[in-house]
Amino acid sequence: MQDIWVVAETNCGVLAGGTLELWGKARSLAQSCDGTVTAVLLGADVAPLAAQLAAYGADTVLLAQDPELAQYRTLPYTAVLTELIGARKPAIVLLGATSQGRDLAPRVAGRLRTGLTADCLELILDRDGLLVQTKPSYGDNVMVDIVIPEHRPQMATVRPHVFPLPEKQEGRSAKVEEVSVELEASDLTTRVREIIVEEQQASKLEEADVIVAGGRGMGSRENFALLEKLAHALGGVVGATRPPVDEGWIDAAYQIGQSGKTVAPKLFIACGISGAVQHTVGIEKSKVIVAINKDASAPIFNFATYGIVGDVRDVIPALLQELGASE
Numbered sequence: 001m002q003d004i005w006v007v008a009e010t011n012c013g014v015l016a017g018g019t020l021e022l023w024g025k026a027r028s029l030a031q032s033c034d035g036t037v038t039a040v041l042l043g044a045d046v047a048p049l050a051a052q053l054a055a056y057g058a059d060t061v062l063l064a065q066d067p068e069l070a071q072y073r074t075l076p077y078t079a080v081l082t083e084l085i086g087a088r089k090p091a092i093v094l095l096g097a098t099s100q101g102r103d104l105a106p107r108v109a110g111r112l113r114t115g116l117t118a119d120c121l122e123l124i125l126d127r128d129g130l131l132v133q134t135k136p137s138y139g140d141n142v143m144v145d146i147v148i149p150e151h152r153p154q155m156a157t158v159r160p161h162v163f164p165l166p167e168k169q170e171g172r173s174a175k176v177e178e179v180s181v182e183l184e185a186s187d188l189t190t191r192v193r194e195i196i197v198e199e200q201q202a203s204k205l206e207e208a209d210v211i212v213a214g215g216r217g218m219g220s221r222e223n224f225a226l227l228e229k230l231a232h233a234l235g236g237v238v239g240a241t242r243p244p245v246d247e248g249w250i251d252a253a254y255q256i257g258q259s260g261k262t263v264a265p266k267l268f269i270a271c272g273i274s275g276a277v278q279h280t281v282g283i284e285k286s287k288v289i290v291a292i293n294k295d296a297s298a299p300i301f302n303f304a305t306y307g308i309v310g311d312v313r314d315v316i317p318a319l320l321q322e323l324g325a326s327e
């Protein structure tokens with residue numbers, strides 16, 4: 001029997017959307033090995049969320065509450081989670097591959113000297129009960145299966161939205177266990193002084209008439225700013241393929257495609273995008289697609305209404321000039 005832990009992620013006192021699918025996956029893994037699902041909930045005044053975790057499939061909720069855990073900070077969260085895992089020795093620990101999960105999981109795995117697979121797309125248990133963790137590699141061109149045979153727990157972060165959202169079973173109950181939180185001064189060397197809520201244009205992507213999307217070919221976060229200028233000049237919003245999200249040039253909320261948003265604008269401008277099917281499934285309802293790519297044989301040109309073969313760093317400034325928008 002395996003105890004499968006899922007680290008619950010919260011955002012301003014609510015469970016974070018992109019991680020809820022983990023509960024359905026943890027539940028089905030637990031069913032296949034007659035195991036249990038434990039939720040680890042860190043925060044301040046987060047006890048009311050335990051009922052929701054039970055409804056999503058947790059059998060037990062470990063509640064670690066402390067005012068110092070009110071907002072996510074790397075060091076105190078790492079200390080509490082490492083301590084809990086070390087003391088209770090679960091077989092498997094899952095986190096969302098969100099910015100929080102990607103920060104927390106490797107530190108905890110490092111302290112526990114165990115293995116971690118980042119960014120998984122599938123998880124199954126093999127005949128020996130080992131967690132087979134599937135993730136894309138080599139620029140998403142191959143899928144690799146990773147197992148952690150010797151060290152425990154087996155840790156994985158899972159990319160948001162790859163598993164279906166489990167149905168909530170209202171009224172389902174879980175054992176809630178409050179655990180003590182002991183933090184050292186060295187865990188509290190950083191302070192959150194202010195939270196500035198970013199104005200998210202991403203929520204407008206699905207309704208936008210004009211989308212200017214960038215891919216890996218944009219080359220840098222700075223070049224991405226060019227897209228914003230073009231989008232602004234055309235009264236549209238910016239979107240992206242997955243590599244810019246992985247590079248940290250833009251927030252995941254702007255990703256378009258199989259594991260991102262599906263859009264249907266009147267005009268879609270694809271800048272430095274190759275045209276991989278995982279992206280084009282999200283844009284096929286666009287009325288007019290204009291592709292800018294320096295490689296004349298890029299697959300996006302088979303998909304686009306109009307194509308411009310050229311370097312985005314030349315073509316976008318030229319378009320901005322034509323539109324009378326300063327660069």
Ligand SMILES: Cc1cc2nc3c(=O)[nH]c(=O)nc-3n(C[C@H](O)[C@H](O)[C@H](O)COP(=O)(O)OP(=O)(O)OC[C@H]3O[C@@H](n4cnc5c(N)ncnc54)[C@H](O)[C@@H]3O)c2cc1C
Pocket residue numbers: 121136139140214215216217218219240241242243244255256257258259260261271272273274275276277278279292293294295298310311312313
């Ligand atoms: C399960 C799964 C789900 C996925 N989900 C998504 C998803 O939701 N969305 C998504 O986008 N991807 C997704 N992917 C990834 C997808 O397979 C591709 O890897 C990705 O779409 C490629 O992004 P890209 O076109 O930006 O990068 P690349 O394929 O690397 O293409 C970059 C392009 O830019 C061009 N270029 C380079 N420099 C310049 C320049 N200076 N000027 C002009 N052109 C230039 C190149 O010629 C090239 O064609 C998924 C993959 C998997 C396995």
